[in-house]
Amino acid sequence: MLMEAFTDGRRMAARSAASVRHYVPGGCENGGGIGRLVGYITETAKETGTKHFVTDTRGVCWSKLTSPLRLLGAILTMARDRIVAPDRIHHIHIAGRGSTSRKLILTAAARLMGCCHILHLHDYDYAGDFAQRSPRQQRLIRRMFQNADCVVALGQRDRATLTTLLGVDERRTVVAHNCVPDPGAHDIRGGQTPLIVFLGRLSERKGVTELLSALSHPVMKELQWRAVLAGDGPVEDYRRQAEAMALSGLVEMPGWLDAAEARALCARADILVLPSHAEGLAMAVLEGLSHGLAVVTTRVGAHDEVITDGETGIFVPVGDQDALAAALAKLVSDPEICIRLSVQGRAHYLNHFSMRAYMRSLESLYETVSAKPQAMVGAR
Incomplete structure (x- = not known):
């Protein structure tokens, strides 16, 4: 910090x-x-x-x-x-x-x-x-x-x-x-279906449309994963978009979660994604680091003061659904990279953002x- x-x-x-x-x-x-x-x-x-x-x-x-x-x-x-x-x-x-x-x-x-x-x-x-x-x-x-x-x-x-x-x-x-507070050490979930989480208001500014497009991308269709997009906003509209993209069985949208529910979700997740178009400094990025999740986000606001690309997280260009799909597919298909980002991101949080x-x-x-x-x- x-x-x-x-x-x-x-x-x-x-x-x-x-x-x-x-x-x-x-x-x-x-x-x-x-x-x-x-x-x-x-x-x-x-x-x-x-x-x-x-x-x-x-x-x-x-x-x-x-x-x-x-x-x-x-x-x-x-x-x-x-x-x-x-x-x-x-x-x-x-x-x-x-x-x-x-x-x-x-x-x-x-x-x-x-x-x-x-x-x-x-x-x-x-x-x-x-x-x-x-x-x-x-x-x-x-x-x-x-x-x-x-x-x-x-x-x-x-x-x-x-x-x-x-x-x-x-x-x-x-x-x-x-x-953000320290939620405690994150247990590496080896051998389980990777869980991708999004925390924040479901909106265009947060990049939810690109995220759904990335999750329905052919490179992601070949892989095993689940996703939870948690937040308020026009949830029903995005649920309909997900259904139209044949994502209903893979993507859950529970609506807004309070702090305790968000912590519980992150505790069982592997990847946090936030493809925002604009931010100051998203709390969700810090939540991801604190929980030891592999963070995928965009280089907006103060994010590049917090994340080092390839070391404590992965940056993708704003609005680029293909790059976002490639980054998520890389983490889902290569557990070693996901674990490395998890460990280094968690250490970075403890050293700078407690x-x-x-x-x-x-x-x-x-x-x-x-x-x-x-x-x-x-x-x-």
């Missing part, structure tokens, strides 16, 4: 943060990859002594009726914290589209109340989202990021977006790759940010 040193241009004596509140669209249960990461953080934090709280800024899904009330509730919670817990750090998780619109309001409230706040950018293409906004919105977004006490990016691509496109001082940015190391870096960041004096001001 890469967590770069964060300074504000002067060295200050750091003091421990009293507590942290996370603002997550959908909360831990319904916040997708962001919610899952924050859930891992809050669970691990129970061992550190720092208290972590989670506030939903959107609701289970966006609604004209309930989402504004959720956001208002989040602002009122922040105001209460400013009175009863003035040292609390407000860790605001942000993506593009509606998430940015909500966070423009929430961060304005944080500035008005003088709250110490961090922005944590999670998005598959924030630069593209930013480019589609009006000049006025772009000015507001730049101001939002520039006025945060610190901005966290998932990888170097997103850090470059922050510093070049949004004008954030490089010294106020941190790169923190996502992490929750313990992530939490140490996060605590250090909180201490540094909390050392900065806060004042009740309308803007900085």
